[in-house]
Amino acid sequence: MRNRVLMMMAVGGIAYALSSPFALPQDASGQQAFNNSCRTCHMVREGDNRLGPNLHKIIGRKAGSLPEYAFSSAMKEAGFVWDEEKLDRFIANPEEVVPGNNMKPYGGLSSSEDRKKIIAFLAEGR
Numbered sequence: 001m002r003n004r005v006l007m008m009m010a011v012g013g014i015a016y017a018l019s020s021p022f023a024l025p026q027d028a029s030g031q032q033a034f035n036n037s038c039r040t041c042h043m044v045r046e047g048d049n050r051l052g053p054n055l056h057k058i059i060g061r062k063a064g065s066l067p068e069y070a071f072s073s074a075m076k077e078a079g080f081v082w083d084e085e086k087l088d089r090f091i092a093n094p095e096e097v098v099p100g101n102n103m104k105p106y107g108g109l110s111s112s113e114d115r116k117k118i119i120a121f122l123a124e125g126r
């Protein structure tokens with residue numbers, strides 16, 4: 001019984017995906033996951049820094065490099081450019097990627113599914 005429900009949900013999802021040949025400019029579930037986990041502190045819009053720096057075009061951006069945001073020295077000196085893999089590890093466990101960073105309080109996002117969605121959303125750069 002439970003399997004049938006899951007099955008129907010899966011089929012529904014596929015039907016939905018197939019029914020939108022014009023790939024939506026942004027995946028609503030990515031936006032949702034971002035809102036749930038990141039939006040308290042981050043906006044994606046260029047120049048819009050809150051508690052955290054804006055994440056406009058974060059993929060390809062050098063870590064800790066926005067001149068108008070006061071990064072921790074750990075982030076300023078991280079010395080790498082954000083890519084999908086770095087972001088994935090950072091969102092899972094910031095301390096492991098940039099020890100001493102100031103992204104707090106943030107507990108880490110253990111769901112790789114949600115991390116993937118958020119990164120896809122951020123890859124759109126808005």
Ligand code: HEC
Pocket residue numbers: 034037038039040041042051052053055058061062063064065066070071072073074075076082087090091100101102103104105106109118
């Ligand atoms: C509690 C507030 C808070 C939350 C929630 C939060 N962040 Fe942050 N984030 C920060 C702060 C503050 C910094 C600056 C850290 C530093 O300078 O060490 C930061 C830095 C970053 C950076 C580095 C930016 C750069 O220019 O190098 C990335 C990437 C990032 N956050 C992504 C995310 C993502 C994605 C999420 C959601 C999964 C998230 N953050 C959730 C506060 C937060």
